[in-house]
Each structure stands twice: as C-alpha cells, then as structure tokens.
Amino acid sequence: xxxxxxxxxxxxxxxxxxxxxxxxxLEPAFGxxxxxxxxIKYNKNLKIKGFEVDPKIIxxxxxxxxxxxxxxxxxxxxxxxxxxxxxxxxICNPPYFKFHDYDNKGIxxxxxxxxxxxxNGFTNLYALFLLKSINQLNNNGRAAYIIPSEFLNSDYxxxxxxxxIKNKFLRHVIIINFEENV
Numbered sequence: 568x569x570x571x572x573x574x575x576x577x578x579x580x581x582x583x584x585x586x587x588x589x590x591x592x593l594e595p596a597f598g599x600x601x602x603x604x605x606x607i608k609y610n611k612n613l614k615i616k617g618f619e620v621d622p623k624i625i626x627x628x629x630x631x632x633x634x635x636x637x638x639x640x641x642x643x644x645x646x647x648x649x650x651x652x653x654x655x656x657x658i659c660n661p662p663y664f665k666f667h668d669y670d671n672k673g674i675x676x677x678x679x680x681x682x683x684x685x686x687n688g689f690t691n692l693y694a695l696f697l698l699k700s701i702n703q704l705n706n707n708g709r710a711a712y713i714i715p716s717e718f719l720n721s722d723y724x725x726x727x728x729x730x731x732i733k734n735k736f737l738r739h740v741i742i743i744n745f746e747e748n749v
Contacts, residue, residue: 579711583656618645661696
C-alpha cells in the first residue's frame with residue numbers, strides 16, 4: 568500500500584473544499600484517512616463515507632476517527648458496492664493493481680453493466696475506481712484522484728481519457744515528478 572503524502576492530500580483537498588455545496592464526501596480507498604483528516608480540518612460538518620478492504624488498516628482508521636461520528640467506515644470492496652449513492656466530493660488514492668492482481672473479469676463486467684463502458688482486460692484497477700467515482704458525483708460535484716502517469720500513455724488509458732473528455736468530466740491534470748520531494 569502507498570499512503571498519500573500530506574502535501575499532496577492538502578492540494579487535492581483544497582480542490583474539493585472549493586466546492587461551496589460540499590456536504591457529502593466519499594473516500595473509496597480509505598486507508599488511514601489522510602484525505603478525511605485534512606477535509607475535517609477545514610469543515611467539521613462534512614459527512615464522509617470510506618471504503619477499505621484491509622481489515623487491519625480499517626481497525627486503525629476506526630481508532631483515528633473514534634471521536635468523529637460523521638465518518639462512516641465500511642469494510643467492503645468499493646467496486647462492488649454503493650453504486651446508487653451520489654456525493655458532492657470524491658477523493659481517492661486508489662489501488663494500483665494490474666489486471667492479473669485483481670478480479671478483473673468481475674469488475675470489468677460490473678463496469679460494463681453499470682456504466683455501459685467496455686474496457687479491455689488489461690485495465691488497471693485505479694482507472695476503474697476513477698470511472699465509477701465520476702458517475703457517483705452529484706451535479707457540480709468534484710473528484711480528486713491521484714493516479715500514475717502511465718494512464719496518459721496506456722491503451723486502456725486512451726479509452727478512459729476519451730470517456731473523460733467526451734463527457735466533459737476532466738478539469739485539471741497535475742503531473743508531479745515523484746523523484747522530487749513534494
């Protein structure tokens with residue numbers, strides 16, 4: 568697992584906080600909740616839902632948020648749950664699994680059934696998280712995702728980029744050189 572550096576979490580959080588109607592936030596790959604901790608620093612009234620598949624990590628996260636009733640943590644796979652809910656903000660550092668490291672057939676079938684998008688079997692899991700999240704945004708909702716730059720050049724990335732541009736979902740791309748100390 569790769570945890571998001573606080574400075575990156577701050578940049579991504581600022582994008583969501585700028586949405587004046589931000590009330591309900593989803594963190595689909597919760598981890599230890601760096602995004603939620605940063606969001607709450609700016610707005611203690613947010614309702615946050617987080618999904619996490621690692622039982623050890625979610626137990627630690629529950630300890631961190633034990634005094635905060637507005638954070639709802641769920642030990643389930645985001646890709647198979649919560650399809651019908653909408654959010655004002657979605658913020659995520661998704662898992663980066665190549666096609667052979669996750670149930671790609673099952674998840675690709677779910678994406679095709681729910682979003683009417685047919686992707687190839689080599690699609691990395693982070694791209695699927697992104698597509699699902701975009702479709703869970705309320706009108707004027709905002710999403711902030713940190714994803715590897717391979718997305719810009721891969722074959723499956725072309726399909727995802729086309730979808731983002733065609734549907735006018737893409738607002739900004741920030742490329743960070745991770746050899747630098749951000």
